[in-house]
Amino acid sequence: MEITTxxxxxxxxxxxxxxxxxxxxxxxxxxFKPDDRGYVSAFRAERKHMNAGGVVHGGCLMAFADFSLxxxxxxxxxxxxxxxxxxxxxxxxxxxxxxxIEGHGEVLRAGSSIIFVRGILSADGVPCLNFSGTIKKFKSxxxx
Amino acid sequence: MEITTxxxxxxxxxxxxxxxxxxxxxxxxxxFKPDDRGYVSAFRAERKHMNAGGVVHGGCLMAFADFSLxxxxxxxxxxxxxxxxxxxxxxxxxxxxxxxIEGHGEVLRAGSSIIFVRGILSADGVPCLNFSGTIKKFKSxxxx
Amino acid sequence: MEITTxxxxxxxxxxxxxxxxxxxxxxxxxxFKPDDRGYVSAFRAERKHMNAGGVVHGGCLMAFADFSLxxxxxxxxxxxxxxxxxxxxxxxxxxxxxxxIEGHGEVLRAGSSIIFVRGILSADGVPCLNFSGTIKKFKSxxxx
Amino acid sequence: MEITTxxxxxxxxxxxxxxxxxxxxxxxxxxFKPDDRGYVSAFRAERKHMNAGGVVHGGCLMAFADFSLxxxxxxxxxxxxxxxxxxxxxxxxxxxxxxxIEGHGEVLRAGSSIIFVRGILSADGVPCLNFSGTIKKFKSxxxx
Numbered sequence: 001m002e003i004t005t006x007x008x009x010x011x012x013x014x015x016x017x018x019x020x021x022x023x024x025x026x027x028x029x030x031x032f033k034p035d036d037r038g039y040v041s042a043f044r045a046e047r048k049h050m051n052a053g054g055v056v057h058g059g060c061l062m063a064f065a066d067f068s069l070x071x072x073x074x075x076x077x078x079x080x081x082x083x084x085x086x087x088x089x090x091x092x093x094x095x096x097x098x099x100x101i102e103g104h105g106e107v108l109r110a111g112s113s114i115i116f117v118r119g120i121l122s123a124d125g126v127p128c129l130n131f132s133g134t135i136k137k138f139k140s141x142x143x144x
Numbered sequence: 145m146e147i148t149t150x151x152x153x154x155x156x157x158x159x160x161x162x163x164x165x166x167x168x169x170x171x172x173x174x175x176f177k178p179d180d181r182g183y184v185s186a187f188r189a190e191r192k193h194m195n196a197g198g199v200v201h202g203g204c205l206m207a208f209a210d211f212s213l214x215x216x217x218x219x220x221x222x223x224x225x226x227x228x229x230x231x232x233x234x235x236x237x238x239x240x241x242x243x244x245i246e247g248h249g250e251v252l253r254a255g256s257s258i259i260f261v262r263g264i265l266s267a268d269g270v271p272c273l274n275f276s277g278t279i280k281k282f283k284s285x286x287x288x
Numbered sequence: 289m290e291i292t293t294x295x296x297x298x299x300x301x302x303x304x305x306x307x308x309x310x311x312x313x314x315x316x317x318x319x320f321k322p323d324d325r326g327y328v329s330a331f332r333a334e335r336k337h338m339n340a341g342g343v344v345h346g347g348c349l350m351a352f353a354d355f356s357l358x359x360x361x362x363x364x365x366x367x368x369x370x371x372x373x374x375x376x377x378x379x380x381x382x383x384x385x386x387x388x389i390e391g392h393g394e395v396l397r398a399g400s401s402i403i404f405v406r407g408i409l410s411a412d413g414v415p416c417l418n419f420s421g422t423i424k425k426f427k428s429x430x431x432x
Numbered sequence: 433m434e435i436t437t438x439x440x441x442x443x444x445x446x447x448x449x450x451x452x453x454x455x456x457x458x459x460x461x462x463x464f465k466p467d468d469r470g471y472v473s474a475f476r477a478e479r480k481h482m483n484a485g486g487v488v489h490g491g492c493l494m495a496f497a498d499f500s501l502x503x504x505x506x507x508x509x510x511x512x513x514x515x516x517x518x519x520x521x522x523x524x525x526x527x528x529x530x531x532x533i534e535g536h537g538e539v540l541r542a543g544s545s546i547i548f549v550r551g552i553l554s555a556d557g558v559p560c561l562n563f564s565g566t567i568k569k570f571k572s573x574x575x576x
Contacts, residue, residue, distance in 0.1 A: 001196055021194045022201035027171060050165045052145055057166035058228045059210040063203025084202045085402060086374040086422050088232040088520040090548050090566055092541045108552070108562050109524045113401065114373060114424065116522050118550070118562055120540070130540050130550055132562055134374050134422065134522055136402065229546060230518040230566050232376040234404050234422055236397045252408070252418050253380045257545065258517060258568065260378050262406070262418055264396070274396050274406055276418055278378055278518050278566065280546065289484055309482045310489035315459060338453045340433055345454035346516045347498040351491025372490045376520045 001081065006031060010044060020067075027063045032071035041068040041103040045095050045123070055094025056101065061121060061129045062089055068103030069117050069133040076110040082135040085114075089131040095123030105131075113137055145225065150175060154188060164211075171207045176215035176247075185212040185247040189239050189267070199238025200245065205265060205273045206233055212247030213261050213277040220254040226279040229258075233275040239267030249275075257281055289369065294319060298332060308355075315351045320359035329356040329391040333383050333411070343382030344389065349409060349417045350377055356391030357405050357421040364398040370423040373402075377419040383411030393419075401425055433513065438463060442476060452499075459495045464503035464535075473500040473535040477527050477555070487526025488533065493553060493561045494521055500535030501549050501565040508542040514567040517546075521563040527555030537563075545569055 006014050006029075014031035018024050027049075032041040043049075043064060051057040066084055070077065095101055105119020114136060121129040150158050150173075158175035162168050171193075176185040187193075187208060195201040210228055214221065239245055249263020258280060265273040294302050294317075302319035306312050315337075320329040331337075331352060339345040354372055358365065383389055393407020402424055409417040438446050438461075446463035450456050459481075464473040475481075475496060483489040498516055502509065527533055537551020546568060553561040 017196060019196040020201070021192060021196075022171075022204045023195070026192045027166075027201075027203060027207075048165060048170045051167070052161060052163040052165075053225070053227075057164070057171075057207065057210075058231070059171060059203075059207025060166045062206040062210065062231065063171075063201065066201075066203040066206065081197070083197075083238075084235050086232070086234045086376075086522075087202070087206065088230075088374075088376055088564065090230045090518075090540070090564055091228050092548055094227075108522070108559055116524055116562060118522075127540055130548060130564055132520065132522060132564065230378075230520075232420065232518075232520055234374075234396070234420055236404055252378070252415055260380055260418060271396055274404060274420055276376065276378060276420065305484060307484040308489070309479060309484075310459075310492045311483070314480045315454075315491065315495075336453060336458045339455070340449060340451040340453075341513070341515075345452070345459075345495070345498075346519070347459065347491075347495025348454045350494040350498065350519065351459075351489065354489075354491040354494065369485070371485075371526075372523050374520075374522045375490070375494065376518075378518045379516050382515075 011042065023063060023067045027060055030064055030067045037104050039071045039074055041071040043101050045097050045099045045101055047097055050097060055096055058091055064101060065089060065103065065119065065121055065129055065131040068105065068119055069135060072105040072117050072119055073107050073115050073135060076107055076115050077137060080137045080139055082115065082137045084133055085136045086134040087131065089129055091129060093126060093128045095128050099123040155186065167207060167211050171204055174208055174211045181248050183215045183218055185215040187245055189241055189243045189245055191241055194241060199240055202235055208245060209233060209247065209263065209265055209273055209275040212249065212263055213279060216249040216261050216263055217251050217259050217279060220251055220259050221281060224281045224283055226259065226281050228277055229280045230278040231275065233273055235273060237270060237272045239272050243267040299330065311351060311355050315348055318352055318355045325392050327359045327362055329359040331389050333385050333387045333389055335385055338385060343384055346379055352389060353377060353391065353407065353409055353417055353419040356393065356407055357423060360393040360405050360407055361395050361403050361423060364395055364403050365425065368425045368427055370403065370425045372421055373424045374422040375419065377417055379417060381414060381416045383416050387411040443474065455495060455499045459492055462496055462499045469536050471503045471506055473503040475533050477529055477531045477533055479529055482529060487528055490523055496533060497521060497535065497551065497553055497561055497563040500537065500551055501567060504537040504549050504551055505539050505547050505567060508539055508547050509569060512569045512571055514547065514569045516565055517568045518566040519563065521561055523561060525558060525560045527560050531555040
């Protein structure tokens with residue numbers, strides 16, 4: 001699947017999947033790049049991500065965590081594509097507007113057809129979402 | 145929390161929480177109303193909800209499922225508010241643009257502080273997401 | 289995998305998998321049979337299943353729920369075998385010694401390689417565990 | 433809740449909760465002790481833990497993971513007790529008879545009433561189960 005590099009703004013130099021309408025245009029844009037822990041994913045919490053309680057909506061965090069699954073597993077999907085089969089999350093804290101939301105995680109096992117990933121989202125370094133996901137690989141493009 | 149009734153379009157007469165920015169303006173609007181199975185939640189899948197594979201993004205389905213948790217549990221939260229503590233989902237199929245996504249479910253147990261909910265999202269009647277959620281109640285407004 | 293019919297006691301006439309050491313000899317025996325809702329699984333809560341709080345141990349309920357996954361999906365596994373890939377549960381109440389624990393559920397989707405199941409355990413008819421599981425099918429015997 | 437120290441065998445010097453019938457007598461005994469990563473939990477896989485496929489039963493791993501939740505969170509429960517509210521797991525590999533099963537993990541957040549824990553079980557050092565759990569604290573004894 002097409003990957004492009006952001007050219008401007010806070011996330012200049014980060015990677016993104018622009019053909020992902022929901023996560024790039026609607027809920028996002030969400031970004032990722034390689035770092036010393038594998039891959040890091042990120043977005044800046046804006047008013048559009050908020051719930052009525054003044055923190056980032058749980059559904060927004062889960063959408064970003066689903067994006068993060070594929071960032072974390074990027075090296076294991078390559079020319080194939082994957083779909084999320086199962087996803088779990090626990091809500092640790094509520095990020096507020098303006099905070100930097102980042103995701104990190106690990107591929108726990110990458111089998112021939114199933115990839116297991118776990119990760120944590122944090123807001124300015126404070127954990128806000130714990131998540132795990134099971135990805136099924138198919139032959140061709142990524143799609144979440 | 146403020147609930148309003150939609151006045152126009154396909155979901156005229158349905159209820160919504162307009163102060164929920166992410167689920168009302170960004171990912172949604174998502175709607176709900178009482179029906180013969182308790183509450184039904186719904187939205188129409190549009191291009192903005194799609195992933196690169198041409199089906200509704202998993203993160204969008206989870207955001208809507210999180211909305212649906214609170215619709216299903218509406219009678220148990222009343223003047224308090226609740227936050228999602230834990231959420232799980234399995235992805236059964238990928239809805240396409242134009243389909244009506246609906247959520248139904250049950251409150252499995254409503255304790256003094258914890259509410260357990262399970263539900264299923266369907267697309268034109270075909271199950272697409274199985275989910276369960278644990279809500280913690282607080283004194284005051286709803287927030288997801 | 290070998291299925292046998294119990295010949296004595298409360299569960300005479302029920303089916304079981306006797307080569308499953310943990311679930312037949314150690315934690316169980318657990319039983320299942322066809323009923324008007326598909327399949328029902330069952331065991332009688334004894335002292336050996338208890339936790340220090342005087343209710344059935346959560347791990348025992350999860351072991352029985354894992355057994356129940358395969359009972360619920362029995363018609364979809366046939367001569368193949370399956371392994372649980374992911375499992376989630378919420379604890380609704382704590383059954384006490386002497387209660388009949390039963391499991392019911394549904395196959396939400398049976399694909400060529402992945403089967404999605406959800407179910408509820410109850411104790412004398414009161415829901416005690418909500419669960420969902422994802423099973424991966426292989427060619428040959430069942431194994432959990 | 434009563435904690436005792438094992439006096440003989442491979443786990444001499446380890447701690448256990450002997451009033452937990454299921455996890456101490458039936459499925460276990462399971463053990464834990466402080467280590468440089470917080471707490472480690474352990475048991476030796478025996479024939480009684482096996483499934484029909486010749487690996488440790490998934491339900492046994494989940495029962496041990498539930499035990500491990502409370503070991504990992506031991507410092508946060510103290511004179512209160514806790515119950516598992518929600519539990520999720522992914523099955524990474526199947527340990528065989530004779531392997532040492534160990535659990536490690538982290539308390540992700542310990543609030544006034546809810547504790548979030550995640551962990552990984554391994555068999556002779558190879559990850560076999562990823563899990564997360566949500567514990568609700570009560571005033572008095574532990575019970576899972």
